[in-house]
Amino acid sequence: MHGPASPGWLLVALCAATGAYCLLRMRSSDETQRRAAGDEALMGFGMAAMAVPGSAFTPPAWVWPAYAVLFGGAALRALWVGRSGTHHLHHLVGAAAMVYMAAVMTASPTAGHAHGGSGVPLLTGGLLLYFAAYVLVSGVRLMPVAGAPGSAATGSAPAWGDRPELARACRLSMGIGMLAMLLTI
Template sequence: MHGPAVVTWLLAALTAASGLYCLTRLRPAATACGPAATGWWRGREADAAEAVMGLGMAAMALFPGTAWGWPYGLLGLALLLATAAPGAPAARAHRLHHAIGALAMTYMALAMPPGTAHHHTAPGLPLLTGSLLLYFGVYALWAATRLLTPAGPVTVALAAGPAAVPLARACRLAMGIGMFAMLLAM
């Protein structure tokens, strides 16, 4: 990422913390046994995608390069194909959002190779960059409104504590802001 070093480090810390939190949500409950223990992965796909995206954003902010384009391009295509799979509309929409995020990271990695000074060139396609900025800006605003609304009933499968849902929403907001900042710094 090009810009002030302190902004890069703060963005990396924010997205790494979000990714690590999502990673901790992947562990199975220690008290679960029987069918609950074997089906712990159900509903964790979003946590896995968010962990990969958060940790990848942190690494990409600190170590920019075109090499990041390949893994996130493949992840984006896999998630895009997964949106066609049958399932709940909310899960499909979440997969589509992560596909857009992974493909946006691919775009940033390929459009901004290391050593490119943003003062001399405007890397990438302005229309695509603007569209992604609009998408992630609106997503961050939407995530902020969801953070401010009550969480509602929390099911036992999702509850890691009373703050689990608001904290997960805060991580989504942080990653939306992180994507917006990375695109803005292009």
């Protein structure tokens, strides 16, 4: 992606750490948690790889179409699984956004948008609005609720890999990362 190196490396670190935590979440005893964690790990590591500053590493031309194919497959999987739940629809939007960013980088790996004209393309603007709303909603969901399951008031804490607040924080950080990446293309 384009942009200054320091924020780019911070984005790489955030996304890689999120992907690593999602890999650890795949050890959950809940099958739906494991599947969601696997999808989120793919997104976290994929975002980390795409966010490496161009000044540090210029990938070969085949990398961007490969990302498009990889995340196109992830989008199809999310579409198939999304028939049963809304969170997978978010995975579909995230994977589609990654395909879009890879396609933009394929078209113009050094100059940003190759769409001509000025301003933000409509699809980029729509994705920015979606992820901004997602980040705000995710942030609100992180606020503690007295007496909620797993809170100190109830005395029963879930296993560390099944903690919903950690999964929400993971999703929040990936939403922020997606916003940052969309702003730089």
